[in-house]
Amino acid sequence: MAGMTLQVDKELVEPVIREQIQAAIVRELGQTERLVKRIVAEALTARVASNGKRSDSDYRNKYIYLEWLVEDVIRSAAKEAIKEYVEEISDEVKVEVAKQIRKSSSAFATALVNGMVETLEAKWRFSVNVAFNSPDEG
Numbered sequence: 214m215a216g217m218t219l220q221v222d223k224e225l226v227e228p229v230i231r232e233q234i235q236a237a238i239v240r241e242l243g244q245t246e247r248l249v250k251r252i253v254a255e256a257l258t259a260r261v262a263s264n265g266k267r268s269d270s271d272y273r274n275k276y277i278y279l280e281w282l283v284e285d286v287i288r289s290a291a292k293e294a295i296k297e298y299v300e301e302i303s304d305e306v307k308v309e310v311a312k313q314i315r316k317s318s319s320a321f322a323t324a325l326v327n328g329m330v331e332t333l334e335a336k337w338r339f340s341v342n343v344a345f346n347s348p349d350e351g
Contacts, residue, residue: 303333 241248260274261267265281268274299306307330314326 307333 257277257279259267259278260271261276261278261281262270262273263276263281265276265278265285310326310329314323
């Protein structure tokens with residue numbers, strides 16, 4: 214019986230295989246709670262880069278996503294609180310800037326203050342950067 218061959222028609226086998234695959238999928242989907250727990254746990258503990266996204270480089274994936282997300286929410290809340298505070302005191306800032314301008318006759322100071330006042334009036338683009346250099350830094 215060593216040379217015997219059994220041939221089965223594809224049309225007979227294919228529906229049985231499909232049915233078995235579908236049954237296996239339904240069985241797995243029936244365990245939704247376990248699947249969801251695993252997916253959520255993996256998503257929240259995934260390693261991400263400093264921008265909150267996965268990097269191709271494992272070296273850059275230094276942060277756990279949940280920790281990064283909490284820090285990002287805190288940063289956003291702090292930024293919003295500071296923005297609101299600055300908007301609340303913008304009139305006082307304008308008055309103080311005007312006082313400082315009156316004390317200074319420098320054309321640079323006048324231009325700086327005028328620019329700040331204009332920027333404060335357009336709240337959506339308010340941004341101030343101030344830097345001080347020591348005499349050694351030039």
